[in-house]
Amino acid sequence: MTAKQAAARAAVSLSLIYAWCRTGMLKHSRFGIRRGCIRIAESDLLAFLAECERRGQPSLAGSPPLKHIS
DSSP states (O other): OBHHHHHHHHTSOHHHHHHHHHHTSSOOEEESSTTOEEEOOHHHHHHHHHHHHHHOOOOOTTOOOOOOOO
8 A cells, every 4th residue: 555545544644654664663665766655565554553552652650750941
C-alpha cells in the first residue's frame, strides 16, 4: 500500500508514516531514483501497530519531577 493508504489505515498523519519509515520503525520498500515512492506491506503495518499496542505508554512512576523552563 502507499504511504497515504497506510496513514488512513492507521488513522495517523502522512507525515508520521514518513517519520516512522525514515527512522526505520516501520518496515517499507522504496522504489525509484532519488525520492522514489514508498510501499508498505499491509502485514508489516499491522505488525507494527500491534507492537505499538503491546508497548503501551511508558510509566511515569519513579520519574523525577518536571522542571519549568526559564
